[in-house]
Amino acid sequence: MFKSILEKVPAYIDDLRGCVLLDADCVTIAETFQEGEEDRVQIPAVELASVIVSLRKRNALEDAGSIEEFAVRTDRLAVVARSLKNEHTLVLVLGPSADVGRAQTLLRLLEAWIEKLL
Numbered sequence: 001m002f003k004s005i006l007e008k009v010p011a012y013i014d015d016l017r018g019c020v021l022l023d024a025d026c027v028t029i030a031e032t033f034q035e036g037e038e039d040r041v042q043i044p045a046v047e048l049a050s051v052i053v054s055l056r057k058r059n060a061l062e063d064a065g066s067i068e069e070f071a072v073r074t075d076r077l078a079v080v081a082r083s084l085k086n087e088h089t090l091v092l093v094l095g096p097s098a099d100v101g102r103a104q105t106l107l108r109l110l111e112a113w114i115e116k117l118l
Contacts (some may be wrong), residue, residue, distance in 0.1 A: 002030035003029040005113060010034075013102055016094035017077065020045040021114065024038060024087035033093075044079045045091040048072060049069050052081060052089055069104065 006019045009032065018033030018041030028048045033041040052070055061112055071080045078094040080103045092103045 001117060002114065003032065005110070005117075006032040008062075009092070009106065009110070010022050012106055013092070013094070013098060015098035017041050017093040017095055018045070020049075020091045022046065022049045022091065024053065026050050026089075029088070040077070041093045044072070044077065044078070044093055045081075048079050048081045048091060049089040052083060053087070056083075056087065069102065069107070071104075073100065078103070080104055080107060080109055084111055084118065087116050088114075088118060090114065094108045104114075 002021050006021065008017050009019045010016050017037045018031065020031040020041060021029045023029055048070060052067055056068055069082050076096055077118050078098060078100050080100060081089050081091045081093060084090055088105055092107060094103055
């Protein structure tokens with residue numbers, strides 16, 4: 001069910017390497033990625049999701065509110081994550097030429113769609 005949603009994402013953003021939905025324990029629920037990009041997608045997605053989980057558990061941002069979105073950008077890729085209800089995390093891994101702003105907007109749209117199914 002979730003995989004069919006994630007498979008539609010590449011049509012909306014250029015240079016998307018992959019998309020991963022993870023549960024509260026950083027276990028992959030659904031994923032889609034370009035051929036040959038599995039490690040380049042899975043590893044940063046799980047690592048970024050685990051950072052979000054750690055911050056949630058330690059209440060490190062208690063005074064600033066809960067984490068909604070978290071992003072990391074390097075010279076080779078960008079990783080944008082969005083916290084969903086029930087502590088799920090949706091992550092987009094992008095190539096260097098991808099529009100990160102568009103990815104953030106897409107995550108917000110996907111959030112509403114996926115949360116209806118959770």
